[in-house]
Amino acid sequence: MKPKLTLKQIAKELDVSISTVSKALRDSPEIGEETRKKIKAFAKFYNYKPNNIALSLKNRKTKTIGIIIPEIVHHFFTTVISGVEKVANEMGYNVLVCLSDNSFDKEVLNMEMLANGSTDGFIMSLAKETMQKGDYHHLQEAINQGMPLVLFDRVVDGITCDKVIIDDVIGAKKAVQHLIDVGCKKIGLISTVDYVSVGNLRTRGYQQALEENNIAVEEQHILKIEKMEDSETAIENFLKDKDLDGIFAVNEHFAISAIKAVKECGKNVPEDVSVIGFTDGELSKRFIPSLTTVSQPGSKMGEEAARLLIEKLESKNDEAENYRTIIVETGLVTRNSTKSEK
Amino acid sequence: MKPKLTLKQIAKELDVSISTVSKALRDSPEIGEETRKKIKAFAKFYNYKPNNIALSLKNRKTKTIGIIIPEIVHHFFTTVISGVEKVANEMGYNVLVCLSDNSFDKEVLNMEMLANGSTDGFIMSLAKETMQKGDYHHLQEAINQGMPLVLFDRVVDGITCDKVIIDDVIGAKKAVQHLIDVGCKKIGLISTVDYVSVGNLRTRGYQQALEENNIAVEEQHILKIEKMEDSETAIENFLKDKDLDGIFAVNEHFAISAIKAVKECGKNVPEDVSVIGFTDGELSKRFIPSLTTVSQPGSKMGEEAARLLIEKLESKNDEAENYRTIIVETGLVTRNSTKSEK
DNA sequence: TTGTAAGCGTTATCAC
DNA sequence: GTGATAACGCTTACAA
Secondary structure, three states, X not given: OOOOOOHHHHHXXXXXXXXXXXXXXXXXXXXXXXXXXXXXXHHHHOOOOOOHHHHHHHHOOOOEEEEEEOOOOOHHHHHHHHHHHHHHHHOOOEEEEEEOOOOHHHHHHHHHHHHOOOOOEEEEOOOHHHHHHOOOHHHHXXXXXXXXXXXXXXXXXXXXXXXXXXXXXXXXHHHHHHHHHOOOOOEEEEEEOOOOHHHHHHHHHHHHHHHHOOOOOOHHHEEEEOOHHHHHHHHHHHHHOOOOOEEEEOOHHHHHHHHHHHHHOOOXXXXXXXXXXXXXXXXXXXXXXXXXXXXXXHHHHHHHHHHHHHHHHHOXXXXXXXXXXXXXXXXXXXXXXXXXXX | OOOOOOHHHXXXXXXXXXXXXXXXXXXXXXXXXXXXXXXXXXHHHOOOOOXXXXXXXXXXXXXEEEEEEOOOOOHHHHHHHHHHHHHHHHOOOEEEEEEOOOOHHHHHHHHHHHXXXXXXXXXXXXXXXXXXXXXXXXXXXXXXXXXXXXXXXXXXXXXXOEEEEEOHHHHHHXXXXXXXXXXXXXXXXXXXXXXXXXXXXXXXXHHHHHHHOOOOOOHHHEEEEOOHHHHHHHHHHHXXXXXXXXXXXXXHHHHXXXXXXXXXXOOOOOOOOEEEEEOOXXXXXXXXXXXXXXXXXXXXXXXXXXXXXXXXHHOOHHHHHOOOXXXXXXXXXXXXXXXXXO
């Protein structure tokens, strides 16, 4: 087991000074042709690679970006990570992934760990508990310390930083409009509780679409789910006594549960009831019937977030004071859980 | 924007030396009660946190572990990551995630990046291309440099290191035995090409189960798929002219494609054909019919891998020369794509 | 009880 | 052209 080669060792071996080696390897014109060649040959032969940690200390930047997400076993977040990875790698950055498990405390802890030199900046989607508490001091602290922060998906207005979101309202509107277009008259909504911003926004889109089509919004057609675990039965109970012919669910799980519940009521999808979801995952694609959904381009969001962050990291500090919110567009993926357009 | 507090600044502020501050904060008995209190109070007030990079450089360890996987948009790998994260965090480690995209070159590149000080060790599942090439010099190099390596899932015999695998052969055997138990006579196998070790092993389990039940293995009942993209049509074509009553697929995608193909032939699952998959994901759980599968406990594997790695990292170098292979057990999750046991 | 100095691996500045 | 030296932030013998 040979420990890693350092400049010092090369210097000793070749009987020159450390700084000569350093300069030679970085092609400094100060160094004579001959010595340079010799040093480079030696380094290449022994496969010298500069130590990242030392560089980080010296440059006061680590070339790694931290991403903190609520959970990873979730198709959407997974695609975001892969988007971040992609552009990060292209730009010579590494990605440190931390999970908050939707816990406020873990989120704070993770940030503190990473803020002490481990990363140059953050890409985050907030924990559910954090949004519930409304406590964002940790975000503000990071920003105050000069750590750039990019929020995505689950963002919050009070914090001034770059953001990447999707047009939830418009996406939801598209979905509901589609239901209307294929002839649905009584359209239900299955959403989450309001402090989860996306649930809130998608609900708004639902309402707007109805209003624009002069359809009354009826409260009893709306279900707001608190806990993921109970969602299946909640949806069943909700749909049992309703006579809906269209359902907009704010995620694919709810959509699928809705389809199951509809079938259990002896009705068919999409013949009797059209169902449309949000977020395009493997499940939506391969479920039978395959799901019509609003696609949420996670990978694109990750790429945008990474680009935004790296741009900020590499800009001079003075020009850094403009913050942008990038809205990435959703698309409607029409499949088999909705009737075809008339 | 206040830059981070350092020992130096504290020292200057309090008019003591840097080492005094350092010692005081680490509760060295060398330092007088009074000075210590003063320093600690100050540090606490201004929320001093030591710089990780500096510590890494000094201690020659980063307290982060690198995980390199072929892809992240894949339920199994995702659960592994969450397992690794879990125990890593408990032990005070961070996790750097890199994706090889199943490319040999990217895998090598990633390892080189991380090996230069960014991580203390690796947890990896090999890229498909790497297994195909059979070139493992990068792994060997890391080991030679004293970087511990834990391989999981897609492992390779030639490399001496810790490994975490599942009992693929036994798992496959369980699956096929289950098919036999519910009365299947003509059982087909949908697998991957042989250089992917898991495909290979699961094929072996299939053969063994048949042999142990005195059923002849017929080559025309076996399909080996080369490319994920064409799998759907390949499976359709394969099943069209067969008269199987049981199908064992080595992953959930193949299983679902098989179900679809069976249905298109006008047969029913599980009445006419029982189908069983491998790896338990969201898809298996919620597909209709829900899939009977061999569950592959990714999270458990991740935890074991992390434990193994950290153990090695924190042991004295001399006792480090024993390598272990941990075999985590699969389970059979019986759902609706197979007939019920007679 | 406190301070000095060396060292972790680099790079940049300045002197020779 | 080459080499000392300081610095990044921290720890730790060793002096004082």
